[in-house]
Amino acid sequence: MKRNGKSQRKAAFGQVTIVAPGLLGGSLGMALRERHAAREVVVWARRPENADAAVRKGAADRKEADLAEAVRGADLVVLCCPIDAMPALARKMKRGLSKKTLVTDVGSVKYEVVRSVGHALGKSAPFIGSHPMAGSERSGLAAAKSDLFEGSVCLLTPTDDTSETRLEKLAQFWRSVGCRIGTLSPSDHDEVVARVSHLPHLTAGALINLASRHGAEVFRYVGNGFRDMTRIASGPPELWVGICEANREEIVRALDEMIDQLSGLRRILANADMPALAGLLRKAKALRDDLPHHAS
Known part of the structure; x- marks a missing residue:
């Protein structure tokens, strides 16, 4: 399989859907595609022009206008929106999810996010919180870059209900874009x-x-x-x-x-x-x- 005319090794992940690509989401998509870590990167954005910009910038292979369709068939879904918008978007995408899909986020707060997003998703798909400690004083998709996560720590916040298999899958995902992994409870x-x-x-x-x-x-x-x-x-x-x-x-x-x-x-x-x-x-x-x- 080829992407941009170059041979592509087998990707570790299938479809990865990025919800609301800004600085972190855009950088994540660029890193995944540059490292051939995902078979396909799909983006959804509230404003269609932002999704178009993500594809043009190389942060995604394609866009979807409907959130449920954007997550359908995904191996992993990453919520990159502001934390107060996460529960509503989680509810909106439920009908496109399966129990094989792992949902995570990039938010800077975890106890409330794990509680509210987990409740919003219910039994539709498992959720494990992520916090990649990478960023910039600049914001937005225009500031995204493919090496943003290189060498940074990503904190994963499993709960007592989190399976070790899913936790290791998520750790592997963040390692694939250059992160080192730490694990804490949401409250810690x-x-x-x-x-x-x-x-x-x-x-x-x-x-x-x-x-x-x-x-x-x-x-x-x-x-x-x-x-x-x-x-x-x-x-x-x-x-x-x-x-x-x-x-x-x-x-x-x-x-x-x-x-x-x-x-x-x-x-x-x-x-x-x-x-x-x-x-x-x-x-x-x-x-x-x-x-x-x-x-x-």
Whole structure:
């Protein structure tokens, strides 16, 4: 079999359907096709022009206008829409699913998604949550690239009802586009990402808003440190509102912990306790220097 005139090895997966191809969905489709990991990549988008754009960009072999038809016959379905839209789309595609189809997602929150999407699907198809820890401050299909997932971690969130066979199939799927695999329960996942993903985004927003209080002139003098720390504040606000709403309680706890850290820093400086400050900064440097290379 050939694709784009080149010989194609046998694909590990049959049809993969990507629902709502944006940055992550588009990148996933491009990676699957470039690596010949799927026999066929099908896309569905709420707006037909977005589906057309996905095919033109090389993120899909074909599009389907009807969601149930888009998932019919799929080996795997990946929900790439905002998390608050997932339950409704899961219900809409039920009539095209079979119990042989595995459904997953790319959402940044898991406890609520696993609960709501699992309930929406019922017995029509199994669902296992996925969270590829890859992304960009840019958004949308135009920013998609085939190597987005290369070297990143994808967290899978099985429940007590998840079969080992399906979990391994999903792990194999994400490995096929370059991910390394981690496994957490949905609740443990949300606790972790509140601190390593959601809190950093909110902190970046708070920092740039704080600086703006001193007038627009202040931004003429920013250096690389400020740019690095605030880069993720350029992410789409509407998407992040949905994420924060879905993981609100865990993020509030993370914010409380951050406030405690800042209060401790303030106390150290107010007391001119430079040895304590040096110790804190040395600890932070050692932890940062020891981060795995993919996280730098």
